[in-house]
Amino acid sequence: MTINERYEAAREAYKAVGVNTDEALEALKRIPISMHCWQGDDVIGFDGAGGLSGGIQTTGNYPGRARNPQELMNDMGKALSLIPGKHRINLHASYAIFEEGEWADRDQLEPKHFAKWVEFAKERGIGIDFNPTLFSHPKAENATLSSEDEEIRSFWIRHVQACIRISEYFAGEQGTPCTMNIWIPDGFKDVPADRTSPRARLKDSLDQILSMDYDKTKVYVAVESKVFGIGMESCTVGSHEFYMNYASKNDILCLLDSGHYHPTEVVSDKISSMLLFFDKVALHVTRPVRWDSDHVVLFDDETKEIAKEIIRGGADRILLALDFFDASINRLSAWIVGMRNMQKALLNALLLPNETLARLQEEREFTEQMMLQEELKLYPVGDVWNYFCEINGVPAKEDWFEEVRSYEKEVLLNRK
Numbered sequence: 001m002t003i004n005e006r007y008e009a010a011r012e013a014y015k016a017v018g019v020n021t022d023e024a025l026e027a028l029k030r031i032p033i034s035m036h037c038w039q040g041d042d043v044i045g046f047d048g049a050g051g052l053s054g055g056i057q058t059t060g061n062y063p064g065r066a067r068n069p070q071e072l073m074n075d076m077g078k079a080l081s082l083i084p085g086k087h088r089i090n091l092h093a094s095y096a097i098f099e100e101g102e103w104a105d106r107d108q109l110e111p112k113h114f115a116k117w118v119e120f121a122k123e124r125g126i127g128i129d130f131n132p133t134l135f136s137h138p139k140a141e142n143a144t145l146s147s148e149d150e151e152i153r154s155f156w157i158r159h160v161q162a163c164i165r166i167s168e169y170f171a172g173e174q175g176t177p178c179t180m181n182i183w184i185p186d187g188f189k190d191v192p193a194d195r196t197s198p199r200a201r202l203k204d205s206l207d208q209i210l211s212m213d214y215d216k217t218k219v220y221v222a223v224e225s226k227v228f229g230i231g232m233e234s235c236t237v238g239s240h241e242f243y244m245n246y247a248s249k250n251d252i253l254c255l256l257d258s259g260h261y262h263p264t265e266v267v268s269d270k271i272s273s274m275l276l277f278f279d280k281v282a283l284h285v286t287r288p289v290r291w292d293s294d295h296v297v298l299f300d301d302e303t304k305e306i307a308k309e310i311i312r313g314g315a316d317r318i319l320l321a322l323d324f325f326d327a328s329i330n331r332l333s334a335w336i337v338g339m340r341n342m343q344k345a346l347l348n349a350l351l352l353p354n355e356t357l358a359r360l361q362e363e364r365e366f367t368e369q370m371m372l373q374e375e376l377k378l379y380p381v382g383d384v385w386n387y388f389c390e391i392n393g394v395p396a397k398e399d400w401f402e403e404v405r406s407y408e409k410e411v412l413l414n415r416k
């Protein structure tokens, strides 16, 4: 059977449970996912300010890491060409691109240092999201926005303000708002004696940052919490409660990273609550394996559950990004598998008879609800997915992998 014939059969199967597959495919095509640049070079960046720090770690030494802007752009371009639909790219400030002999510290970054990224995105008609980089820098050795050292703290305040300007530039150039997400690694390895002072300083730093004039319709500032990090096992200053309260009082957004909570806590259960109080919610979908290990996103239960909440809550209210970095496998394959899995999970959610299921819950018909949810798991989502790839001009099934293998042989293995 051809992909088309299989799709026709799947369309009938879904129609029988009240799902329109054509509408699902149209909806899926309109959901952009922000692909993080940092998977391509193991979170190293180009500003040479310092080795990876902040309690995040990339493990593995698979050959072919991108070593400069051109290599990273080539790799991202190749990966994007094997992912159906139009997406976005997500940059960190440490990916600034300098002219020969030029260098600027993080607090001196300007839009011109990202002009080549704008060119890259414009060629593909895609939007850009941004992150100030408050790690991998000598001034981030102890603390950043919560630092007790006023010079250090004001350096990082200036950095984030510079990033807001750069985000405005991206939004203006690309004609689409830029999500600018703040994550800091500040915290304590062991039981702190004073939790309040660092948090009060972080609050003051954010107040100072947001006191600048910027276009809120162009830049969506978000704050990303974390329960712990390596070396910050006992307390992180930017905790969930801190940021949720701060964001809600100051009209900015929260970003939920699915690796940043206690291992038994799930982000899928948080989205609906957040959407009742915030206009939008930003997400970093990742896969924590026992800790915030940032493994590649799989088509697993939690990713599917997150996707259901995105579809049921309204995908236009979710700023969806991925965040993982695996150096033990082909880095392009990591991007492609993660992005395509997120899309498969969204498709899976779009192919559910969500209204019927919700009605069964309201009627407390939990027996039928469970039966239907379980039966739907074996419906032919794969046939619909393959058709989606085909109509969007990218290889279906595992057929994309050959291209990655050739790229590895011809390009990546020549990077010595």
Ligand SMILES: C[C@H](O)[C@H](O)[C@@H](O)C(=O)CO
Pocket: 038, 043, 056, 131, 183, 224, 226, 257, 284, 292, 323
């Ligand atoms: C590169 C990081 O993953 C990123 O800045 C941050 O979002 C994070 O998740 C840190 O754990």
Ligand SMILES: [Mn+2]
Pocket: 224, 257, 284, 323
């Ligand atoms: Mn994250």
